[in-house]
Structures are given as structure tokens and as C-alpha cells.
Amino acid sequence: MKTTPRPQTCLAAALLLLLNACTGTIYLPSGDGGQDADAAVLPDGSDESADGDTSPGDQPADNGDQSGGDSDGDGLPDSWEVSAGNPDLLDPHSPDSNANGVPDAAEDYDGDGLTNIQEYAAGRLSFLGDISPPHPLRRDLLVELDCMTDRCLSAAQLADAAAAWADVMLDNPDGSAGVGLHVVLDETGLTPQRFDGSFEQRWNYFAAHGPHFDDGGSPPLPLDRFVHVLVVQIRDDLPDRGGDTVAGPGGQRERAGVFIYHDVIYNLFPACGRTSPPLWPEITPEEMATSTFVHELGHTLQLGHDTEVGGGVNPYNVMAVPQSCVEAQMRTHGVDNDDPTLGATAQVGAARFSAAAAALMDFENILSVDTDALEPTEM
Numbered sequence: 001m002k003t004t005p006r007p008q009t010c011l012a013a014a015l016l017l018l019l020n021a022c023t024g025t026i027y028l029p030s031g032d033g034g035q036d037a038d039a040a041v042l043p044d045g046s047d048e049s050a051d052g053d054t055s056p057g058d059q060p061a062d063n064g065d066q067s068g069g070d071s072d073g074d075g076l077p078d079s080w081e082v083s084a085g086n087p088d089l090l091d092p093h094s095p096d097s098n099a100n101g102v103p104d105a106a107e108d109y110d111g112d113g114l115t116n117i118q119e120y121a122a123g124r125l126s127f128l129g130d131i132s133p134p135h136p137l138r139r140d141l142l143v144e145l146d147c148m149t150d151r152c153l154s155a156a157q158l159a160d161a162a163a164a165w166a167d168v169m170l171d172n173p174d175g176s177a178g179v180g181l182h183v184v185l186d187e188t189g190l191t192p193q194r195f196d197g198s199f200e201q202r203w204n205y206f207a208a209h210g211p212h213f214d215d216g217g218s219p220p221l222p223l224d225r226f227v228h229v230l231v232v233q234i235r236d237d238l239p240d241r242g243g244d245t246v247a248g249p250g251g252q253r254e255r256a257g258v259f260i261y262h263d264v265i266y267n268l269f270p271a272c273g274r275t276s277p278p279l280w281p282e283i284t285p286e287e288m289a290t291s292t293f294v295h296e297l298g299h300t301l302q303l304g305h306d307t308e309v310g311g312g313v314n315p316y317n318v319m320a321v322p323q324s325c326v327e328a329q330m331r332t333h334g335v336d337n338d339d340p341t342l343g344a345t346a347q348v349g350a351a352r353f354s355a356a357a358a359a360l361m362d363f364e365n366i367l368s369v370d371t372d373a374l375e376p377t378e379m
């Protein structure tokens with residue numbers, strides 16, 4: 001699909017720096033060709049999720065071979081099927097547990113774009129953020145994280161980001177709610193390098209730093225389902241931009257991903273504290289980097305800043321673009337927000353998605369831009 005790169009800009013009067021610290025860029029479909037970038041359109045529809053919890057303690061007594069065997073030969077070990085906790089959906093003695101013609105391995109019961117066999121395979125990895133393995137009946141989001149030297153998100157930041165995703169107001173098939181954010185740390189000592197703003201430079205950088213954690217095992221790891229996130233220095237053409245979400249040309253998944261511009265955020269923050277009532281703690285660079293990470297991942301699930309695609313209209317939503325210190329405090333510390341539909345950020349003191357934004361997340365089209373829903377709104 002042909003697309004024109006159109007930055008989702010956040011024009012702000014007061015705090016331009018703050019604004020851009022949470023800005024993303026998504027390349028959108030358009031009718032014209034020429035020099036346009038192509039949108040990434042990812043494989044969809046054929047994925048499923050399954051969980052990798054194979055801890056023996058979870059398992060009822062009579063549920064097939066618990067030693068790694070696969071009684072029904074569907075590729076999913078008995079112990080893994082049982083630990084999902086719903087024999088109507090994952091029965092270790094049936095290769096098509098719900099008898100709908102779709103094999104257990106190919107089902108995506110939780111609609112997160114990962115098939116059960118992919119969720120099982122990903123369970124071989126060690127994760128940060130949500131350290132549990134992907135679960136076939138709970139939505140999961142997989143991230144490959146690369147960082148330039150001294151710029152990585154810390155384990156604590158990744159845990160905070162995972163907490164934001166765990167609070168996403170979406171119900172899962174197992175009765176839980178939220179999204180598991182699973183991060184694999186890949187390269188952490190990349191040579192610092194500035195970006196000039198060209199698409200080619202960023203596309204090539206994504207392509208050059210693809211996942212190194214392919215273990216060659218079977219079933220294969222779902223490497224093409226990981227959102228590639230790079231924590232880097234700065235864009236020289238937009239030196240106050242904190243983040244970008246970028247689709248690859250011609251649907252090239254390996255050239256798509258998220259940039260977090262570390263140096264921008266750490267140069268601008270801490271900021272926005274108040275020492276007279278209402279008292280506000282400063283927004284730290286760690287908080288803003290985490291918030292930007294969560295925000296950009298929201299863009300990869302097709303969320304925008306505007307009301308129709310995710311609700312930037314309320315300043316408490318992590319997809320909102322704060323245009324002042326007041327709004328930045330609303331978003332990052334939840335000042336004044338006890339409304340559950342808006343994430344009740346005052347109770348958690350951190351950035352959260354609104355219920356409206358959660359309802360619009362599109363897990364089957366991660367990083368694709370084949371939707372009008374991403375039409376940008378300038379704010």
C-alpha cells in the first residue's frame with residue numbers, strides 16, 4: 001500500500017518541548033504515489049495466543065502427560081494446554097478442542113494476533129516487563145528492545161510500562177483483564193548515533209538491528225510479531241521530538257518499529273513540579289521515557305491522538321499530548337482524575353489508557369497502517 005508519511009504533530013502553544021516529548025509519527029495510506037513511503041501491513045488473522053505457564057503446581061491430576069508429552073499431537077504439550085485452564089478451548093486430548101475446524105495450535109482465542117503455537121513458542125524466552133510467558137487466553141504484546149549505550153530503559157521502567165498495559169481496560173477470555181507486555185532485551189550497547197530525520201536512515205537502522213534471540217528451536221519463535229523498539233539519541237531535524245512510530249516501506253515488517261529519543265527526554269526533564277499548592281512532584285525523565293514508550297506502543301496498535309481513535313481529548317489518557325505542565329501532570333501523575341473510564345490515574349499516580357482507547361486497540365494489525373482510523377489530527 002502506498003502511503004504518505006504524515007507526522008502526527010502536536011502543535012502546542014505553551015510547552016512545545018513537552019508536547020513533542022510524546023509525539024509519534026505514523027505513515028498513513030494515501031492515494032498518491034511518487035516519493036511516498038509504503039505502509040507496513042502485517043500478517044493478520046491467523047494468529048493465536050497460548051500461554052507458556054507449564055508450572056506443575058497449576059495442573060489438575062488427570063490431564064494427560066505432564067512430562068512434556070503431547071497426547072493429541074497438536075504441537076502443544078499437555079502441560080501447557082492444561083495450564084491454560086479451559087479444557088473447552090485447550091484440551092490435551094483433542095487437537096481441535098472447540099471442534100470448529102481450526103486446530104488448537106492455530107487458534108487465537110484472545111485475539112492478540114498471536115496463535116497458540118506462537119504463544120507457546122515465545123514461552124521459551126526470558127522477558128522483562130511482564131516476566132510471565134504469553135498466555136493463550138490473555139492478550140499479550142511482544143517487544144524487542146534495542147538501546148544505544150547508556151540509554152536503555154531500566155527493568156523498573158519496563159515494569160512500570162507493563163503495569164500500564166496490565167491496567168488496559170480489556171477483558172480476556174480467561175476472565176482476567178489487561179495486556180501482558182513482554183520485553184526481550186536484545187542489543188543494549190549500540191554505538192550512539194544521531195538521526196537526520198530521513199525515513200531511509202531509520203528504516204535501515206531497524207533492519208540492521210533485528211532480533212538476535214532466535215534460538216532456532218521448534219516451534220519457531222514468532223519474531224515477526226515483536227514490535228521493534230529502539231532507544232536512541234535524538235533526531236536533529238526535530239530536536240524536541242520524544243518518540244516516533246514508523247512503518248516500513250512496502251510493508252516491510254523488519255523496517256518498522258518505534259524510536260524513543262532518550263536524549264531529548266532527559267534534556268527536558270525533570271520538569272513541571274510545583275512547590276505551592278497544588279503541590280506537584282516533578283515529572284522525572286524516567287517517568288516521561290516510560291510514558292513515551294507506553295504511548296508509542298499504543299500507536300503500534302492503531303491508536304492516534306484524536307478522539308475517534310483513542311481519546312487524546314481527555315488529558316489523562318496516555319495517548320493524550322500534554323500541551324502544558326498542568327496537562328503533563330494530569331497525564332503522568334493523574335492529577336485530578338478519579339474517573340475509572342479515564343484510567344483513574346490519580347489512584348495510580350501514573351499514565352494509563354482510557355477505556356475508549358482500550359476499546360480501539362487493534363492487535364491483529366500491529367504496526368500496519370491500513371486503516372483510516374489513523375488519520376492524523378493536529379493538536
Ligand SMILES: [Ca+2]
Binds near residue numbers: 047050107109113119
Ligand atoms: Ca493469542
Ligand SMILES: [Ca+2]
Binds near residue numbers: 076078
Ligand atoms: Ca497437545
Ligand SMILES: [Ca+2]
Binds near residue numbers: 091
Ligand atoms: Ca489440544
Ligand SMILES: [Ca+2]
Binds near residue numbers: 097
Ligand atoms: Ca478450534
Ligand SMILES: [Zn+2]
Binds near residue numbers: 008295299
Ligand atoms: Zn503520539
